[in-house]
Amino acid sequence: MPDTNDRRRRxxxxxxxxxxxxxxxxxxxxxxxxxxxxxxxQAAALSKGTLYLYFESKExxxxxxxARNAGALLPHFDAAxxxxxxxxxxxxxxxxxxxxxxxxxxxxxxxxxxxxxxxxPPKGDGPNFRAYRARVNESVAKLTGAIEAGKADGSIRDDLxxxxxxxxxxLSSLGIxxxxxxxxxxxxxxxxxxxADGLFPLHLHTTLRALATDPAEGRAxxxxxxxxxPAAAE
Amino acid sequence: MPDTNDRRRRxxxxxxxxxxxxxxxxxxxxxxxxxxxxxxxQAAALSKGTLYLYFESKExxxxxxxARNAGALLPHFDAAxxxxxxxxxxxxxxxxxxxxxxxxxxxxxxxxxxxxxxxxPPKGDGPNFRAYRARVNESVAKLTGAIEAGKADGSIRDDLxxxxxxxxxxLSSLGIxxxxxxxxxxxxxxxxxxxADGLFPLHLHTTLRALATDPAEGRAxxxxxxxxxPAAAE
DNA sequence: GTCATTCGCTGACCGCGGGTCATTTTCTCG
DNA sequence: CGAGAAAATGACCCGCGGTCAGCGAATGAC
Numbered sequence: 351m352p353d354t355n356d357r358r359r360r361x362x363x364x365x366x367x368x369x370x371x372x373x374x375x376x377x378x379x380x381x382x383x384x385x386x387x388x389x390x391x392q393a394a395a396l397s398k399g400t401l402y403l404y405f406e407s408k409e410x411x412x413x414x415x416x417a418r419n420a421g422a423l424l425p426h427f428d429a430a431x432x433x434x435x436x437x438x439x440x441x442x443x444x445x446x447x448x449x450x451x452x453x454x455x456x457x458x459x460x461x462x463x464x465x466x467x468x469x470x471p472p473k474g475d476g477p478n479f480r481a482y483r484a485r486v487n488e489s490v491a492k493l494t495g496a497i498e499a500g501k502a503d504g505s506i507r508d509d510l511x512x513x514x515x516x517x518x519x520x521l522s523s524l525g526i527x528x529x530x531x532x533x534x535x536x537x538x539x540x541x542x543x544x545x546a547d548g549l550f551p552l553h554l555h556t557t558l559r560a561l562a563t564d565p566a567e568g569r570a571x572x573x574x575x576x577x578x579x580p581a582a583a584e
Numbered sequence: 585m586p587d588t589n590d591r592r593r594r595x596x597x598x599x600x601x602x603x604x605x606x607x608x609x610x611x612x613x614x615x616x617x618x619x620x621x622x623x624x625x626q627a628a629a630l631s632k633g634t635l636y637l638y639f640e641s642k643e644x645x646x647x648x649x650x651a652r653n654a655g656a657l658l659p660h661f662d663a664a665x666x667x668x669x670x671x672x673x674x675x676x677x678x679x680x681x682x683x684x685x686x687x688x689x690x691x692x693x694x695x696x697x698x699x700x701x702x703x704x705p706p707k708g709d710g711p712n713f714r715a716y717r718a719r720v721n722e723s724v725a726k727l728t729g730a731i732e733a734g735k736a737d738g739s740i741r742d743d744l745x746x747x748x749x750x751x752x753x754x755l756s757s758l759g760i761x762x763x764x765x766x767x768x769x770x771x772x773x774x775x776x777x778x779x780a781d782g783l784f785p786l787h788l789h790t791t792l793r794a795l796a797t798d799p800a801e802g803r804a805x806x807x808x809x810x811x812x813x814p815a816a817a818e
Numbered sequence: 819g820t821c822a823t824t825c826g827c828t829g830a831c832c833g834c835g836g837g838t839c840a841t842t843t844t845c846t847c848g
Numbered sequence: 849c850g851a852g853a854a855a856a857t858g859a860c861c862c863g864c865g866g867t868c869a870g871c872g873a874a875t876g877a878c
Contacts, residue, residue: 354875358825365826386864397828399867408865467701511786518760518786525759526752552745552752560794592845592854599855620835631857633838642836 366404369394373415378457382464385412406476412465413478419458420485426451427492437500438568442558442575444493445523449550452527463531466524490516497561506561519557526553551576600638603628604648611649612691616698619646640710646699647712653692654719660685661726671734672802676792676809678727679757683784686761697765700758724750731795740795753791760787785810 372394376385387408391398405411430443452459493516500506526549555572562568606628610619621642625632639645664677686693727750734740760783789806796802 362826387866388864398865399829400827402866403826514782514786515790517763518783518790521759521763521783522756522787522790523759524762525755525757528758529751529755548748549752549755552748553756556749556752556756556791556794560790565799596855621837622835632836633858634856636837637855 369404377461382461410476410478413482417481423451436503436505437496438505438562439571440496442571446575507563603638611695616695644710644712647716651715657685670737670739671730672739672796673805674730676805680809741797
């Protein structure tokens, strides 16, 4: 009977994964606004009621997707950190990695941003939410680590509060990303047409110049990162 | 009969305003998530169907509210511009004015950010949307004007693309503001507790240092703005 | 082999919220 | 007052998140 129980548990986990996969495919083909429980159920060849046996709510399902996506970013961050010599370059490389993931996985990133935008503030608990937050904290930790490294090697000013500075970086980049998400609306509604993609290189320059002990080094670091990866540049 | 027609038009306009006022009161007392057409109708002592005689959709009603709020910001921007000597100081003063309005009118600002977060991308047309966009463009124009002034007087580097830089400023500040909107969730979900309010002074320092021809002047300008208005500082 | 129990699953159903429209009420003017 | 227009109504539709009584198949005891 432990055999049976084990199999049961494995099958349950497999169902859960298949539901997540169904949700991902709906996201890919129909986008966030069409990500309804009915559509997910249809894609998973299950009834809607069944979904609620595996996820407490739609929010929890989305949180599970978000946790998965956030986890996928971490190896890229590690790779980025490995290629950079100074702490300042590490910060820039993390931002580049973020942007590149953005470009290469548009559906996932659109989801993450749409989900953050739609997230209802009051209730945000449950295991999947906690998993998501853990991944975010890991990412922020890599950023704070890079800033600390930069302070130690002299490439980053040492009069900055590390953790607050990491959040300022993270959040201001989020604003830039939001604009890219709404690229078409942005272009339509502004006086002068402007590709939101073009804002990221500028943001990188601005950020690194502000962090650098020597502004010229900030500029050089940003330029090196952008020419090394022209796909993400303007 | 022109008398009658005039009165009719005035009454129609008054109804429209009373609906907007009702919406504003619902927003104040119940928040964005409770801003339903039924609640607005109840607050305006009208039936729901009547609302649709004055606004095409809920989106249009919200756009009208947003246009009104965006318009209220413009005089503050003008006042901020008048107090600053250099272009760099003007940029900082505009950011401060934004932050102060944020603090003094929390309900309106919460609405603006909630609305932006919830806004559905595809369809965004209609007269109220255009009015809103016009106000935003006016605001951005004041920012580009300040940057140009700074280039002219030597306080801001002249190798920056003015318009793109204005947008980078605007959008990165938006990210900071979003964090402040979710202040409590932010504190709960991060490793280290941190008041989101504390991020704005840091953001101001970072931004002005990056823009300034002389980093020291950027730092001094930010410090002067923050000590001059301690309510908005950390 | 039989039968009671458990387990996974179903789909009809609910409430809410945005949006519609045939009907009724109110106003205007001859 | 009465005809026609304008304004307002509220019952109604649909899509969506979420619920639950019940059904059928696998399981295990005898």
